[in-house]
Amino acid sequence: MEKYYYSISEVAEMLGENASLVRFWTNSFPKYIKPHRNAKGNRQFTKEDIEVLKQLHLLIRGRGMTLEGAGKELAAGRKSVEDRVKALDSLKEIRRQLEEIRSGL
Numbered sequence: 779m780e781k782y783y784y785s786i787s788e789v790a791e792m793l794g795e796n797a798s799l800v801r802f803w804t805n806s807f808p809k810y811i812k813p814h815r816n817a818k819g820n821r822q823f824t825k826e827d828i829e830v831l832k833q834l835h836l837l838i839r840g841r842g843m844t845l846e847g848a849g850k851e852l853a854a855g856r857k858s859v860e861d862r863v864k865a866l867d868s869l870k871e872i873r874r875q876l877e878e879i880r881s882g883l
Contacts, residue, residue, distance in 0.1 A: 783814060783822035792828065793835050803834055806845055810852055833859045836866065 790797040804811045804821065810830045813821040823831070830852075837848040837859065851859060 783824060786821050789823050789828055789831060793831060803831060832863045836863050
């Protein structure tokens with residue numbers, strides 16, 4: 779069964795970053811990331827929020843852009859960034875599978 783919402787710690791683990799950075803990016807880009815809050819006030823992220831965070835991770839950590847530059851890139855066209863994130867995710871999955879095969883030999 780697929781989850782509708784993910785906690786900030788789960789999202790941070792997916793990105794390989796700490797929760798405080800995810801919180802900072804969330805606060806820095808409220809136009810693109812709108813986490814739901816539960817009764818306790820904890821942030822809960824949807825798949826769409828996670829995709830935007832992955833795009834930000836690629837732009838900021840991968841390409842070394844500033845927050846302002848990443849915001850402009852997202853505003854200009856998220857499709858190209860989204861395609862790059864999907865390609866990287868596919869390559870990571872292929873690598874994981876190859877390492878699994880290699881360990882089985």
